[in-house]
Amino acid sequence: MSIYASLIWRELRRAWSTGGLALPLVFFLLVAILFPFAVGPDAKLLGRIAPGVIWAAALLAALLPVERLVSPDLESGVLDQLAVRGLPDSGVAAAKVAGHWLGFAPALLAATVIASGLLQLPGEGLAPLLLGLLIGTPGLAALGVATAALVAGLRGAGALAGLVMLPFAVPLLIFGATADQPGALKLLGAVSLLLVAGCPFVAGAAVRMGRS
Amino acid sequence: MSGLALRGVACLRGGRLLFEGLDLALAPGEAALVTGPNGVGKSSLIRIAAGLLAPAAGSVECEGARALMAEAPALDSELPLAAALNFWAGLDGRRDVVPDVLASLDLGPLAQVPVRMLSTGQRRRAALARVVASAAPIWLLDEPANGLDAASVALLEGLIAGHRAAGGIALVATHLPIALPDAREVRL
Numbered sequence: 001m002s003i004y005a006s007l008i009w010r011e012l013r014r015a016w017s018t019g020g021l022a023l024p025l026v027f028f029l030l031v032a033i034l035f036p037f038a039v040g041p042d043a044k045l046l047g048r049i050a051p052g053v054i055w056a057a058a059l060l061a062a063l064l065p066v067e068r069l070v071s072p073d074l075e076s077g078v079l080d081q082l083a084v085r086g087l088p089d090s091g092v093a094a095a096k097v098a099g100h101w102l103g104f105a106p107a108l109l110a111a112t113v114i115a116s117g118l119l120q121l122p123g124e125g126l127a128p129l130l131l132g133l134l135i136g137t138p139g140l141a142a143l144g145v146a147t148a149a150l151v152a153g154l155r156g157a158g159a160l161a162g163l164v165m166l167p168f169a170v171p172l173l174i175f176g177a178t179a180d181q182p183g184a185l186k187l188l189g190a191v192s193l194l195l196v197a198g199c200p201f202v203a204g205a206a207v208r209m210g211r212s
Numbered sequence: 213m214s215g216l217a218l219r220g221v222a223c224l225r226g227g228r229l230l231f232e233g234l235d236l237a238l239a240p241g242e243a244a245l246v247t248g249p250n251g252v253g254k255s256s257l258i259r260i261a262a263g264l265l266a267p268a269a270g271s272v273e274c275e276g277a278r279a280l281m282a283e284a285p286a287l288d289s290e291l292p293l294a295a296a297l298n299f300w301a302g303l304d305g306r307r308d309v310v311p312d313v314l315a316s317l318d319l320g321p322l323a324q325v326p327v328r329m330l331s332t333g334q335r336r337r338a339a340l341a342r343v344v345a346s347a348a349p350i351w352l353l354d355e356p357a358n359g360l361d362a363a364s365v366a367l368l369e370g371l372i373a374g375h376r377a378a379g380g381i382a383l384v385a386t387h388l389p390i391a392l393p394d395a396r397e398v399r400l
Binding site: 006010014017081085086 | 259262263264265277279280283284285287303
């Protein structure tokens, strides 16, 4: 098994075994459930706002695991041990992005099917929403890892993570929530690709700076 | 041929100069013992030698793989000890040696115990097991005797002696006495 494959596998294993995945998903569903209570049982209105609500809920849910993505590995010395073995910090961050996405995205897509039912999303709206999430979540995962690396070791890291991460996630939100419009998916893909390509380097630089 | 050489190394931490002009060259079979009071820069020297910290001046040359034992054990706390070591041994391509290494450190009976249940001394020995299993020629040990009982310190001394006899290099920072015959002494 190659080094990066075992790093990705470790991320997946830790995400499931430490309960770091179940909590964001329950939170995601809870936010989706809150909306019908808040705006009333008007099926038409709910169906119209459903994609936006689901994307906002996905963004908030993606914030929850940020604290366990980098900080524990920094404290336990795992990142140092990987660096001593000559692995680039940005490569380790890329493996974390991949592992985080593989754990987070499939579960989120499954939960979205449930949430879309709760929000009375019209049947033909489900496919573009799922496609948008599939395209957008890699960017969200990359942003999560970069944020985690930036705030790792700081006091009040959780609150700070939201302030760092959410503004950068706004383009994903805009193009994701309007995925049924022409061209939106392409722009969503562009934003997601940019984040996936850039964030590992940001995270790697943050980890390196944290050492000195 | 492995080797570790520090030339004119200086260490600056938080605007304070901890040491400067440090020269140290270690050839296969050699060891150095870094001693000195708390806060003098022993751990920083180990981190500089490991390549984790850039020296403020001077250079570090290193031939061959390094294995670092720092304060944190870097073992996943929720995993059984053997599985946690297997992760690192797998990265180093040496998964098959883990049972033997565990036995050589008296950790054999603890192989299936989760890392979080281990005592301080057992955790230190587990971190040492990670270093031994890596088969790296250069060992960088930061306070390896912390939390170890007398028998375990003797075990540690034996392991370092065996490593040196096989042509390995050891750089050991400690404030506790560790017997390293013919070791270079670096007093910070």
